Amino acid sequence: MNEWEWSIAMEINQKKSSSTLGNTLRLLNFFNMNEPEFTLSELAEKLGVGHSTIHRLTMTLMHEGFLARDLVTKKFRLGSSILAVEKTILSYYDICQISHPILEKLVQETGEAAHVSILKNHKVVYLQKIDSPNYTHLLSHEGKENPIHATNTGLVILAYQCQSEIEEVIAEGLSPYTSHTIKHPEQFKERLTKIRKDGYSYSKDELHLGFSSIAAPVKSPSGKVTYAVSIAGPSSRITPYRVQELSKAVMDAADELAIRNYGNKRAIKI
């Protein structure tokens, strides 16, 4: 093999191994709340690879503890190595170290599930969630990503970002999740203006039909917003009639979180 052939061979080899790791990671991302388990052939089909490749991929993932296989049903589920990294990730976000008691209190006051969220790559991510004592099948969990424009928390954080970021989100398209999701850019901007005026956002059925939520921004002393606090629950409990009372509880929790997170200075009202 001459030098040129050698370099081509190396390049092919490198591409192959990058796509191996890429495939491995994509395989992990197949698992979600609605599909927590897969058979070997389901995984092969989803990834578009052959039997021997999927066999070796799943073996490798099991070896490192990222997948586990049920001994009886033979189905694959996510493994404990993933559970182990959760604490590492949350340790990057100082707010997670202090938000727990504040969310607990909010859950007690409102009876609904409470979250702290951030924006990441134009998605809303729940960093922490505390469940409601009134059991409801809420479609949220820590780390769950949702589109900004269809979630209250997303809108609340976005309302305080610079104009260019708002335009970027609009440019990406306001795809509807329910018939209640805002579709028109003008309406969308009006909504953000209203959020800045009210200091909270109430939404009904925007992401999932039958569910409502109330969110408020966690403002730094300079008025910067990185996090939002929210509650969510069935629209039969979070009714328009209760919005005033509930939004006060959510805003109080967000303010308390701001004070604890950014020091004693009260957040400036913008």
Add this chain to the structure above:
Amino acid sequence: MVSSIQNQTLLKSAQNGLRILKLFTREKSIWGITELTRELELPKSTVSRLLNVLCKEGFIEKTGSKYRLGLSLLNLSGVIKYHMEIKREAAEPLQALVDKVGETAMIPTLEGEKVVYLLKIECKKPYPLHGDIGENNPATCSSSGKVLLAHLPMKKMEEILQAGIPKMGPNSVTDPDILMNQLQNIKKQGYCICIDEMHENSISISAPIRDYTDQVVTAVSLIGPKDRMSTKPISEMVDIVVKTAQDISYRLGYIEGE
């Protein structure tokens, strides 16, 4: 066992990528590329390529010139936790058990021939011998592992025993016949006590948890140092562990005698 058979089957670049993810711990949560290169004993160009793929898929993100874990992994751990109804239902009874006995309690599950812990509630004076969340131990020398093994189909049970039984603590059983006998007894009596099997100076007591399908899905495990636990009447502790497991089973929809 797994590691020896499949070393040739494993995909090196996938394995190295996953190994990178596992290096990020609470103690060392941010890594630079040079540190990773040294730790993994791989060429820098390889590590750099793996990091690029990990970043692209959101498993790792850049922070300044270094790297930290990305939120993709938080999403996946959320998926695991969401599906752990067991964990939700077990938290309260498990806490009551810890309060009553003053020792650490855990909820285990089997991953192959290993036992890992899904939930752990520490007592006021924890003793540094217990498995941590995400850590794994050989199932054959822990009471929780034995309870779970005891309720597997016979064929599975045999497979695991044949794969080899590691020696851990001074009392750990390594003879497959003796172990098989023990497992059958555990299944009959409905609990398991291990003394000095995983570590020296350790006692653990476990009882199975069933769900609405009548199957054993997990277990309650009480663990503590022998010198402290042996001052309490063991039969009383067994009763409390069995009762806690029953309590959690009922919460999961198990109906006795069906």
